[in-house]
Amino acid sequence: MTARPLVSQAPRLVASPFLGQYLLVQPGHAAGVRIPEVRYEELRDATANDQKTPAWLSDAAARAWGTELPQTGLRGVLIVRERSRYGYAKASWEINLGCDYDCEFCYLGEKRFAGLDWDGKQQLLRVMRDAGVLWLQITGGEALIDREFGAAYEHAHQLGMMVQVSSNGSSLRKRPIRELFARLRPYRLTVSLYGATAETYDAVTRNRGAFGRFVEGLDAAREDRLPVRLNVIVSDDNAHEVDAMVRLAEAYGFPRQVYTSMSPTIDGEANPLATQAYDHLRPRSVFTGCNAGHTFFHVDPHGIASICKVGRDPSVNLITEGVEALPRLGAIAESLQLRTGGCSGCTIAGTCRTCRPLAKLYQEAGDRRDLYCQHGGYGS
Numbered sequence: 001m002t003a004r005p006l007v008s009q010a011p012r013l014v015a016s017p018f019l020g021q022y023l024l025v026q027p028g029h030a031a032g033v034r035i036p037e038v039r040y041e042e043l044r045d046a047t048a049n050d051q052k053t054p055a056w057l058s059d060a061a062a063r064a065w066g067t068e069l070p071q072t073g074l075r076g077v078l079i080v081r082e083r084s085r086y087g088y089a090k091a092s093w094e095i096n097l098g099c100d101y102d103c104e105f106c107y108l109g110e111k112r113f114a115g116l117d118w119d120g121k122q123q124l125l126r127v128m129r130d131a132g133v134l135w136l137q138i139t140g141g142e143a144l145i146d147r148e149f150g151a152a153y154e155h156a157h158q159l160g161m162m163v164q165v166s167s168n169g170s171s172l173r174k175r176p177i178r179e180l181f182a183r184l185r186p187y188r189l190t191v192s193l194y195g196a197t198a199e200t201y202d203a204v205t206r207n208r209g210a211f212g213r214f215v216e217g218l219d220a221a222r223e224d225r226l227p228v229r230l231n232v233i234v235s236d237d238n239a240h241e242v243d244a245m246v247r248l249a250e251a252y253g254f255p256r257q258v259y260t261s262m263s264p265t266i267d268g269e270a271n272p273l274a275t276q277a278y279d280h281l282r283p284r285s286v287f288t289g290c291n292a293g294h295t296f297f298h299v300d301p302h303g304i305a306s307i308c309k310v311g312r313d314p315s316v317n318l319i320t321e322g323v324e325a326l327p328r329l330g331a332i333a334e335s336l337q338l339r340t341g342g343c344s345g346c347t348i349a350g351t352c353r354t355c356r357p358l359a360k361l362y363q364e365a366g367d368r369r370d371l372y373c374q375h376g377g378y379g380s
Contacts (some may be wrong), residue, residue: 016081028185079160084132092137096146103203105272109265114303144171164188173218196244230256239277268364293333311357
């Protein structure tokens with residue numbers, strides 16, 4: 001596929017194919033506008049010829065986002081994403097596994113500062129663009145401390161992607177990050193919450209002074225009106241502050257979700273399971289399948305793509321093989337989701353609450369069946 005030249009700055013709007021439909025989106029906003037194919041083709045041609053902004057496009061932007069578009073050539077206003085034969089709409093990317101926290105329950109296990117150089121990061125982002133990825137989550141480790149996070153984040157916007165960032169919030173107070181997010185807003189900023197007091201938060205993260213920096217970051221995010229969602233992470237070390245953590249989120253006015261289930265590391269190590277707050281466990285929803293490997297994929301810091309963050313093996317190398325390797329993920333997803341191995345012969349598979357790749361990690365970690373399987377007692 002031949003790509004259009006990049007604009008020198010991020011676009012005001014993006015028109016893109018999306019799962020057999022066509023969307024008009026504005027970076028920094030989660031909502032989009034569905035447009036018919038004929039409008040997509042109109043914008044494609046008009047942008048190629050740098051025509052004036054159509055009146056209907058100005059009206060749509062004003063209604064959807066309150067955005068006033070300049071009545072100039074479209075090339076400075078709009079990116080039109082080309083169709084992709086690969087059909088991937090979303091992806092998540094661990095830009096680096098390195099982190100400034102050292103939480104015992106981290107599912108990543110050993111968090112090494114390693115990954116692609118800048119040329120590799122640009123190559124990977126172009127591969128994801130060519131795969132059709134419109135919605136991209138950048139995560140870590142701690143994404144914001146990667147030395148090239150800002151450049152990669154901006155490049156993703158220049159390629160016409162809608163970017164979500166997952167963070168522990170420790171760097172949100174920093175001026176370069178604030179200026180970057182003021183200029184190029186994420187459509188969502190997901191921040192983990194590990195405690196409601198300095199004593200608890202610093203103990204959980206094993207980082208002295210972390211709570212103070214975290215609160216400064218939340219203050220900055222609220223002041224800058226960033227679209228923050230807080231993930232309240234519950235372990236045995238902070239379970240006594242669950243209610244206080246929820247009140248903290250409410251005080252800031254941020255929506256929140258509470259997560260109570262720990263999982264083994266991606267290498268099948270059981271260490272995080274020891275931090276489980278058993279009295280706070282909540283049953284997972286019944287697993288009815290997912291789009292992992294078919295319309296969504298995950299990429300690690302080295303450009304290795306897998307169906308998701310849990311099912312990492314088998315995988316494909318997007319740096320050495322390129323976008324052509326991605327279709328293999330569909331067959332990989334089907335093979336990983338089969339109820340084989342420790343789940344063979346299950347009589348209640350129809351009400352199982354755990355996907356097969358996650359169950360496999362639990363089995364490798366010592367088969368803590370009470371944490372993932374109804375036969376083990378929990379969730380029955």
